[in-house]
Amino acid sequence: MESFDALLSGIALATQPINLLYALIGVTLGTAVGVLPGIGPALTVALLLPVTFKLDPAGSLIMFAGIYYGGMYGGSTSSILLNTPGESASMITALEGNKMARAGRGGPALATAAIGSFVAGSIATALLAFVAPAIVEVALSFGPADYFALMVLAFTTVSSAFGGSMLRGLTALFIGLCLGLVGIDLQTGQARLAYGVPDLLDGVEVTTAAVGMFALGETLFVASQLSRSQETIEAVRGSVWMTAKDWSRSWKPWLRGTALGFPIGALPAGGAEIPTFLSYSMEKQLSKHPEEFGHGAIEGVAGPEAANNASAAGTIVPLLTLGLPTTATAAMMLAGFQQYGLNPGPLLFTTNPDLVWGLIASLFVANTMLLVLNLPLIGVWVRMLSIPRPWLYGGILVFATLGTLGANPSQFELSMLAGLGFLGFLMRYFDYPVAPVIIGLILGPLAEQQLRRALAISQGDPAALVETGLSIGIYVICALVLLGPLAMRALRRKKAGSDIRPAFED
Amino acid sequence: MGVLTRFATGFLVAAAMAAPALAQELTIIAPAGPGGGWDQTARSLQTALQTEGLAKNVQVVNVPGAGGTIGLAQFVSQHKGNPNTLIVGGYVMVGAIATNASPVTLDQVTPVARLTGEYEAIVVPTSSPIKTIGDLVAQLKADPGTVSWGGGSAGGTDHITVGLIAKAAGVDPTKINYIPFSGGGEALAAIVGGKVTAGISGWGEFEQQVKAGKLRVIAVSAPERIAGIDAPTLKESGLDVEVQNWRGVWAAPGLTDEQKAGLIALVEKVNASKSWTDTLATKGWANTFLAGDAFGTVLKDEIAKTNVVLKDIGLIK
Numbered sequence: 134m135e136s137f138d139a140l141l142s143g144i145a146l147a148t149q150p151i152n153l154l155y156a157l158i159g160v161t162l163g164t165a166v167g168v169l170p171g172i173g174p175a176l177t178v179a180l181l182l183p184v185t186f187k188l189d190p191a192g193s194l195i196m197f198a199g200i201y202y203g204g205m206y207g208g209s210t211s212s213i214l215l216n217t218p219g220e221s222a223s224m225i226t227a228l229e230g231n232k233m234a235r236a237g238r239g240g241p242a243l244a245t246a247a248i249g250s251f252v253a254g255s256i257a258t259a260l261l262a263f264v265a266p267a268i269v270e271v272a273l274s275f276g277p278a279d280y281f282a283l284m285v286l287a288f289t290t291v292s293s294a295f296g297g298s299m300l301r302g303l304t305a306l307f308i309g310l311c312l313g314l315v316g317i318d319l320q321t322g323q324a325r326l327a328y329g330v331p332d333l334l335d336g337v338e339v340t341t342a343a344v345g346m347f348a349l350g351e352t353l354f355v356a357s358q359l360s361r362s363q364e365t366i367e368a369v370r371g372s373v374w375m376t377a378k379d380w381s382r383s384w385k386p387w388l389r390g391t392a393l394g395f396p397i398g399a400l401p402a403g404g405a406e407i408p409t410f411l412s413y414s415m416e417k418q419l420s421k422h423p424e425e426f427g428h429g430a431i432e433g434v435a436g437p438e439a440a441n442n443a444s445a446a447g448t449i450v451p452l453l454t455l456g457l458p459t460t461a462t463a464a465m466m467l468a469g470f471q472q473y474g475l476n477p478g479p480l481l482f483t484t485n486p487d488l489v490w491g492l493i494a495s496l497f498v499a500n501t502m503l504l505v506l507n508l509p510l511i512g513v514w515v516r517m518l519s520i521p522r523p524w525l526y527g528g529i530l531v532f533a534t535l536g537t538l539g540a541n542p543s544q545f546e547l548s549m550l551a552g553l554g555f556l557g558f559l560m561r562y563f564d565y566p567v568a569p570v571i572i573g574l575i576l577g578p579l580a581e582q583q584l585r586r587a588l589a590i591s592q593g594d595p596a597a598l599v600e601t602g603l604s605i606g607i608y609v610i611c612a613l614v615l616l617g618p619l620a621m622r623a624l625r626r627k628k629a630g631s632d633i634r635p636a637f638e639d
Numbered sequence: 640m641g642v643l644t645r646f647a648t649g650f651l652v653a654a655a656m657a658a659p660a661l662a663q664e665l666t667i668i669a670p671a672g673p674g675g676g677w678d679q680t681a682r683s684l685q686t687a688l689q690t691e692g693l694a695k696n697v698q699v700v701n702v703p704g705a706g707g708t709i710g711l712a713q714f715v716s717q718h719k720g721n722p723n724t725l726i727v728g729g730y731v732m733v734g735a736i737a738t739n740a741s742p743v744t745l746d747q748v749t750p751v752a753r754l755t756g757e758y759e760a761i762v763v764p765t766s767s768p769i770k771t772i773g774d775l776v777a778q779l780k781a782d783p784g785t786v787s788w789g790g791g792s793a794g795g796t797d798h799i800t801v802g803l804i805a806k807a808a809g810v811d812p813t814k815i816n817y818i819p820f821s822g823g824g825e826a827l828a829a830i831v832g833g834k835v836t837a838g839i840s841g842w843g844e845f846e847q848q849v850k851a852g853k854l855r856v857i858a859v860s861a862p863e864r865i866a867g868i869d870a871p872t873l874k875e876s877g878l879d880v881e882v883q884n885w886r887g888v889w890a891a892p893g894l895t896d897e898q899k900a901g902l903i904a905l906v907e908k909v910n911a912s913k914s915w916t917d918t919l920a921t922k923g924w925a926n927t928f929l930a931g932d933a934f935g936t937v938l939k940d941e942i943a944k945t946n947v948v949l950k951d952i953g954l955i956k
Binding site for chain 2: 272317318457468
């Protein structure tokens, strides 16, 4: 096992005391910026690049790896406790996680997120080490038509985030799709729905929308109900730790989330959001307690969190093997490599094996370190919910605003946050789900671009959409997802109906 | 941002204190998000200014949006007459100002210097039947729609170059089948994966893939052949096209001649410094330095030419 030996020497490099220190700095910083909504790991790495210039390459790359994984952990903490997704990939975590936290189960929610992230991160990093070259070949064979099929699959599963009413869910989804149209059309360079406002040319920022609709909307709603509502948030009900039942309900979603997150993260246009949507919907379908979804189902936290972290490791695959940065953070890490005159790409594994394996090993180290740091903190974090509600929500408001302003210091962005927050409040007040808005905002532009790209390449021939085996395979899965439940129901009705046959004959 | 900035500035201040001469405080606006070319240019300038002791405290501020026009508008409105701010930008901004009908243009800022440049390269997958730029142009002339070009955003340098190539080959530029991708990674994946006929972008985007034998470079947009790139120029292939994706730096409007000269002298010192030369070498950027009014004149000419091409492609009216 050549790669195994290489990995061992990588671990030796990553566990040198000085490199452990860099990893510690990285994960601490990463967790801090992940918690703050708006500020992501990309900006952090950008700020640190000039500072780390004097460090040796291994040290600074190890630190960046820590920031990268740390950001993913931090994002879930604020999602679960405060309903303020720090980044778009942890939005789905907020759906069930925050419900759990309000029911006094914040501890288990944080624990399943942390352990799930660790499990997913470790498996995905191992996959990165051993199957990266094979994965990347598959990833490259994905063309626009295949991506479009993947988006269609994501759309067919979106209804699981709708809550009670299909009509309300679709309304929310269409609001999101409309918001997604705002800005410069990538294919033609023309502005759409920008009404001559230059700030709208880049469209609606997903994190601003998520923070506005989730955190601000929720805060306004709680404030409007404060005098009437008797609901009390209990910080801890039952154990802070996961019970045996929690474990048995979590481990399968962790593995399934990893299986979705890693390959989709490795796709050059896959991203971290789509696997979280798919995982959530999958867990809801497979759960023995589907009725708990929307009220704090632990599977709905375990699966998407694992998917989110596995996709983070997946993103490293095209970065190391092809030099393709597919996320903003990966782009910053690429800049970090180039600062030392190293060019990630097909040749990096042969020209700088020590560094590559040191980086992969440091991902393991960062992952373990995050688990060790985060688990004991859970008890402290959940106490945050004992803060009296006016103070807690006041704090959330300040926190959300600062985060958004920190990422983009502009009056316009602030007004946008307020506007979307008010929209979120109205939707919450009239009992519309807000998650489909964000899903529409993310998926709409992606699907549109891939569809138009595929059609442009084929010069308008729609047959190109189903030309590849991949796209056909994905559409078959879509059909199964859509028709499967119907067929099952029909089958069940047939069985049950055999006794009451006459009822079917008229 | 608070804690982080303080953390980072803490580091920077510590680094700056080690520098021998303390000249002045500077803010450099990078009108793009972290990670891109303009951001890297701004941060490289920052590093050079500080390691050479040319400025006491240099901050980089990212103002992303709309091809740099948001940052430019903010720069003009907030920093008029302020001699301690610079904005980084480049050729892409010229196109963005035209396509976005930006109310603020490059006429309103003070040109300090063109710093670096990168020439465009045209590549095909190694397995492609297209061996030379001649083959590609022949297919383009026969049926322009069958040649799909993968590159950066619509109206950017890559798109403009394709428009110029079509014009030079006598093909209607509105007929080109240009497929824009956001972010270099996605475009490169589509090109290496053979999803488009040809790829066009800065040479640096393709270098590793060409060396690894996944892509074949068939032409570059430089005036002369470039050492280390095994491809002819467009000019010697009979296409009168020369494009440089340059990056430069501007100062605020409303400066006195003295302030302007001071900033030009400062950037000239950076350009002559060892740390800047080293940075360009590691990043693979060509030094195409051109200072002050000379830069301004070249820029005016380029803006006029670009607007003509964008009209020809049909992106602006």
